[in-house]
Amino acid sequence: QKMNKDCRLLRFLKVEAEAVPEVSVKFNVVAVPLVVVTQGGAEVGRVEGANPGAVADLVKSAAARAATSATSTSAGAGPGATPAATAQTAPGQETEQELSARLEKLINAGPVMLFMKGTGDNPRCKFSRQMVQILKDANVSFASFDIFSDEAVRQGLKKFSNWPTYPQLYVAGQLIGGVDIVQEMAGEGNLQDQLGVPAEPAPAPAPATVPLEERLKALVNKQRVMLFIKGDPDQPRCGFSNTLVGLLRSRGAEFGHFDILSDPEVRQGLKDFSNWPTYPQLYIDGDLIGGLDICQEMDQGGELEPMLKG
Template identity: 55%
Template sequence: MAAGVIEVDTVEDFNKLLNDAGGNLVVVHFAAPWAPQCQQMTDVIGELAKDNQLSQVRFVQLEAEKLAEISEKNNIIAVPTFIFFKGGKSVDRLDGANATDLTKKVQSLSKGGAVASPPPHPQKQDLNTRLKQLINSAPVMLFMKGNRQEPRCGFSRQMVSILQEKNVSYSTFDILSDEEVRQGLKAFSNWPTYPQLYANGELLGGLDIVKELVETGELESQLPVQIKLEDRLKQLVNKAPVMLFMKGQPDAPRCGFSKTTVAILGETGVKYDTFDILSDNEVRQGLKTFSNWPTYPQLYVNGELIGGLDIIKELKESGELESTLKGDN
């Protein structure tokens, strides 16, 4: 990291930095470690940070995919992208690696120059559609407070204990992380409390119902046949000739990298299926090991990993993307 450039690793640190900056200009570089253009622009903001006339400006860099919540909020669709903040609010942006334009914007905005309107936010996905996708994202889905490693209420802790004791393979969603889902699912399922357990997209019930099923010996019969994670991942990557594992859905991507990938694939006209890795933490973490590829999105053709956004861009630039998607390569 260039001298004078602040690296941010958490949402909390990012929000604190904006608050502490007051009315001073904050220049945030949304970057990715695999993109050489980002390194070039890191060097540029490092030089700007040395300028005594810009001593009140704070230069910040964060990994766009790692802090997807911030990237989504600021409509980041590619790297490098720069967002300019004043008073905690976005006032301008610069897409791409253009050192001259970046320098001009920094100099102008630091002196109180005119600012552009903030970029529009992407359209939100319909809640019921999202709830259906979450419920059906795994054969057994548990909506709980916290996660299986750290349940955040006694009922959730008991439910996790039962499922683990019965060797049930299941995925979870932390309803404390998303108030919209937390409230919406109560109405959608007509079930007012948590945890809620679903099997094959159908609500089984809460802790009391699951306990009754255990006591009567009926729980196993209410659950789908359990398969190992590796077998499930193999099924998923082979679900369609072209499979994209992304954050969100094609009509509502939830990170800039996924949004850019969807746009590129759409230009080819080749049909593809998707899986929202935000809906299933077991798949999200397991696929990284399975494919030996640490980031998302991930593109598969005929069950074989092609790569992430950087590889897809290279294939597009070389004119090989469409033939690769068709399995000609």
């Protein structure tokens, strides 16, 4: 409930990476799950892989920034507001204690946090780029924060950690250092062991692609009686599919089914495979029986029920 209250100013979007390729390209999605936080159209942080704790901390940080901005906007828009009053509530003018608390949350937003210029996929200085490459080469999973997105964080973190430059790498909330130190650690041996973090798991090999004809043969033989329809038996999505489902059920037939709307490749391929241009299609023992009209004719002639029951 506290999280819900804190996040009321945020907007959450869930995207299937393969369904919206332009979004995947924009955010350079190479693996899922991936959580990206944006502000003003710019990425300000991300968490790659399944890491609920890091995601929660990153979202809380975003909610805190949004709440601060909302407070500033409200104060500035009120009747009689003065520039001085507005400046006092601007995001960059939060109290030192508030900023310190926010920085503490940010450096603990993930097991490995990188504060850099730009993002992990789009570094905006050569030192940040070098740091990202070192971590990726060592298969170290990390979350990042773009210091260009928040001037208060950019200036405050220098004083907070007594470290004047960027990038800065933190592990378990503790400053490790900049690119020179991390580069030196990587040169001495296994970086994951030195940082005390597990290596990022290697991506699973892509499944071998099964030829379409083999898929279709397997599908028509999945059960002795197979029905290819639009929708499913409990929720047919066309009148012909609904009628044929009713006919089979009235004859007490047990049958498997496949929703052709769920797979365009199967939907088109099965037409050529069986030389039958329409749906639904009924198969028994892997052989095409026909569509609704033929099944109705066979039923009227008393041929269908014996075939269904074998």
